[in-house]
Amino acid sequence: MSAPCRVTINGRTVEVPAGTLVTDAARAAEVHIPIFCSHAKLPPLGACRICVVEIGLPKRGPDRQVVLAADGTPEIAWMPKVQTACTTTVADGMHVRTESPEAVKARKGVMEFLLVNHPLDCPVCDEGGECQLQDLAFAFGADFSRMADAASVPKSARSTASRSNASSAATASRCARSAR
Numbered sequence: 003m004s005a006p007c008r009v010t011i012n013g014r015t016v017e018v019p020a021g022t023l024v025t026d027a028a029r030a031a032e033v034h035i036p037i038f039c040s041h042a043k044l045p046p047l048g049a050c051r052i053c054v055v056e057i058g059l060p061k062r063g064p065d066r067q068v069v070l071a072a073d074g075t076p077e078i079a080w081m082p083k084v085q086t087a088c089t090t091t092v093a094d095g096m097h098v099r100t101e102s103p104e105a106v107k108a109r110k111g112v113m114e115f116l117l118v119n120h121p122l123d124c125p126v127c128d129e130g131g132e133c134q135l136q137d138l139a140f141a142f143g144a145d146f147s148r149m150a151d152a153a154s155v156p157k158s159a160r161s162t163a164s165r166s167n168a169s170s171a172a173t174a175s176r177c178a179r180s181a182r
């Protein structure tokens with residue numbers, strides 16, 4: 003059995019079994035990482051990207067030894083791009099930032115894409131109040147749109163199904179995966 007991994011998430015260090023997903027390690031550290039397409043009982047998918055975070059690992063020198071900072075702690079080499087927490091497994095010494103400007107900016111960008119063709123119909127939508135997409139939009143969505151073009155779904159064609167396309171796409175992908 004492999005040794006447990008020590009992971010530091012937003013400054014909180016937890017010890018979790020090797021192979022644990024970053025989302026689950028964050029739960030152990032009581033740090034919230036939003037998820038949309040993933041489900042605890044299904045294999046990782048990484049489709050929606052709302053769970054993006056910054057991830058870093060201890061830096062190693064040419065001799066493969068961990069490089070220490072001036073204060074004696076390992077220097078952390080941060081990956082150049084954000085990663086999906088729901089598909090990334092932990093490694094010993096890993097550091098995760100969920101609320102850094104890069105992570106927050108990336109998450110807001112994901113919300114913008116999820117909502118780009120989504121009607122602003124929450125007050126009259128059947129799913130209003132029980133909608134994961136609505137919750138995520140409240141938490142991470144912008145209060146304006148940069149899109150100048152009209153939405154590709156005309157208002158007349160908006161059924162309950164088209165209203166909830168992003169929300170039901172996530173649900174549908176879970177159903178399809180659980181049926182495999």
Ligand code: SF4
Nearest residue numbers: 123124127130133166
């Ligand atoms: S499906 Fe869309 S319109 Fe309906 S409650 Fe959710 S976010 Fe609002």
Ligand code: FES
Nearest residue numbers: 038048051053088
């Ligand atoms: S929750 Fe969808 S990519 Fe992670």
